[in-house]
Amino acid sequence: MLESYLTGLVVCGGIIVAIGAQNAYVLGVAVRREHHWWSAGLCMSTDVLLLAAGMFGVSALLLSMPSAMEVLRWLGVVFLAWLAAQAFHRAVCGRQGLAGGASGGRSRRAVLLATLAVTLLNPQVYLDTLLLIPAIGAQQQSTATFVAGAISASILWFSLLAWGGAALSPWLSRPLAWRAIDAAIGMMMAAIAVQLAFGASLTA
Template sequence: MLESYLTGLLVCGGIIVAIGAQNAYVLGVAVRREHHWWSAGLCMSTDALLLLAGMFGVSAVLLSMPSALEALRWLGVAFLAWLAAQAFLRAASGRQGLSVGGAGERSPRRVMLATLAVTLLNPQVYLDTLLLIPSIGAQQQSTVTFAAGTITASILWFSLLAWGGAALSPWLSRPLAWRAIDGTIGVMMAAIAVHLSLGAPLAA
């Protein structure tokens, strides 16, 4: 059972660590301290639900509806392009540096909705959580402990993103630093949108 747990931990950890749209967004709100623990918690919960659903057979249903994945792909491209445009606009116009003790400008509802969108509009999330990871889990001695390992990996990773991003924020008090951050996030989101439009595999 321990081997199944560690396998789930390592497999899921290896997949979600790659910087994709979801990770980049969570890291961005963490650096800005915009309700980042809510965002990270939503990512953890979504991962857990999708992984458990995949282990219980939703993968077979998903494979029978390729048109749904195709629609999600183009919705994801549009949403990521919008996020990239917003980041580039902030980088071009500039903004004030971070106030260490201040809260984010956006409401928790807006942050949560954006987190949900950047998670659910990426088809790779479904391929990973409903197909790839469950197919490996089905070969394990204990699928339950394997699933527990995958969920643990998600919790550890998004906790690290939320904590690490917030920990860096006191050093980002200059507007020039924000231009660099927003520009980097814009490039990442745009690159992910391009790859997604071409049908290339993406990190969740």
Template sequence: MWESYLTGLVVCGGIIMAIGAQNAYVLGLAVRREYHWWSAGLCMSADIILLTAGMFGVSAFLLTMPNAMEAMRWLGIVFLSWLAAQALLRAFSGRQGLNAEAVQGHSLTKVIFATLAVTVLNPQVYLDTLLLIPAIGAQQESAGIFVAGASTASILWFSLLAWGGAALSPWLSKPIAWRMIDGLIGLMMATIAVHLVLASAAFS
């Protein structure tokens, strides 16, 4: 039982850390303290729902719908490219650093919809939570315990992003710090988009 839990914890933890779009967006909100716990909570909830669904049958259904997966892939490419362009524009043009009087740039509604978009329009999320992780979980003694371990990894990771980003915000009062952060986020988003394009070309 504990072996199934630890396997889910380690496997899911490593995969979630590699899903850059969600991580970059949550971290960006956290360092600005813009509803970052709402965003992190949505990411956790989405992971738990998708992991549970993947372990109990959705993965087999999706394998019969390659066109749907390809459509999601291209929607994700467009959205990630848009986020990358925005971040890189901010990196080149610059903006104010963080301070106590800074006006929040995003409303809660915008944060919720953007978080959902980063999650829903990222085909890597589906490949990992509905196909790859369940394939490993199917080999475990207990599928339920494996999902519990995988869900724990998601909760711990996004909590760390939300808390760590907010904790670092006092050191991010200089505009140059935000240029660096925006540049890294933009490059990460662009890299993921290019990777999705290449993956689509490879399967076509």
């Protein structure tokens, strides 16, 4: 059982780290202290629901609906491009840095809606949580323990992003630092959007 848990922890951890758009967004709101624990908690909860759904056979339904995946793919491209454009605009125009412990200007609802969009409009999330991870979990000695390990990886990773980003915010009070962060986030979002738009077909 321990082996199944560790396998779930390592496999899911590696996959979550690779989902760049979601990570960049959560880190960004954490650095700005814009309801970052709510954002991280929503990512954790979504992972739990998707992993559980994958183990209960939603993956088969998803494979039978390739057109739905294609729609999600292009919605994701548009949303990521919009986030990239916003980040580049902030990088060029600049903005005031936040003092340590300050709250972000956006409402909790706005942050949560954007977090949900970044998470659910990325088809790779469904391929990973509903197909890849359950396929590996089905081969383990204890499926339940494997899922527990996968969920633990999500909780640990997003907790680290929320805590680490907030911990760095006192050192990021200068506008120049914010411009660098926004430029980096913009490039990451744009690169993921391009990869999603022109990469290999997700349903192949």
